[in-house]
Amino acid sequence: MGLKRLLIIAASIIAPLPVQQVVAQEAKGPVIRIAELEIDPAQMAAYSAAVKEEMEESMRVEPGVLALYAVSIKGQSHHLRFFEMYADQAAYESHRESPHFRKYVETTKDMITSRKLLETDNFQLSAKLR
């Protein structure tokens, strides 16, 4: 996605709201999960294909999957961090039971050399338009 498209999206994020700022606080907001993964470098291409397929399918068919952000640590391209937003706990649990997620787990189980999943509480969540 180019920056232009991102900015269009960003600009639309709170278009229906009267003020620029949107803030979600505490437990009333979405469910956030963080995952810290290390991938076998020799299998990175296969892992990348599998996880991107899974993410795209999740976004496409699961209304409760609001956002899936994955980045790699600079200089450590096989160390991935996921920041995931689900509408609520049920949406998160439904995601974990989905066929595409189960397929991803099965496909990638020998590609992931380290996995840390963090449950979180919301502290301050903000997104806004320009």
Added chain:
Amino acid sequence: MGLKRLLIIAASIIAPLPVQQVVAQEAKGPVIRIAELEIDPAQMAAYSAAVKEEMEESMRVEPGVLALYAVSIKGQSHHLRFFEMYADQAAYESHRESPHFRKYVETTKDMITSRKLLETDNFQLSAKLR
């Protein structure tokens, strides 16, 4: 922010686009930064006030600050993780030089007991409407 408002926002995220899915990949997308902070428990309330003021000001006055998400690790409420999205590198650098960020740094420097800042490369960034 209540779930209802969030879903309104989520539903508007790609309203102008013809398909449901929005994907940003690789270096063309926004600049993402992750921060891992531990706060002195005795100063958590003061830190919370200071950082939320800073986040709100950033969202209000900086067009290039696209999103600031902060969560605490469940069961470790003084361990915060920030996932920050900036339009580009210049927007990130401008943010770091802003008066409200500098004030935050000065105000909170003795409240933060551990700080880790991670630079990242984009791997897969997705947000969508329901």
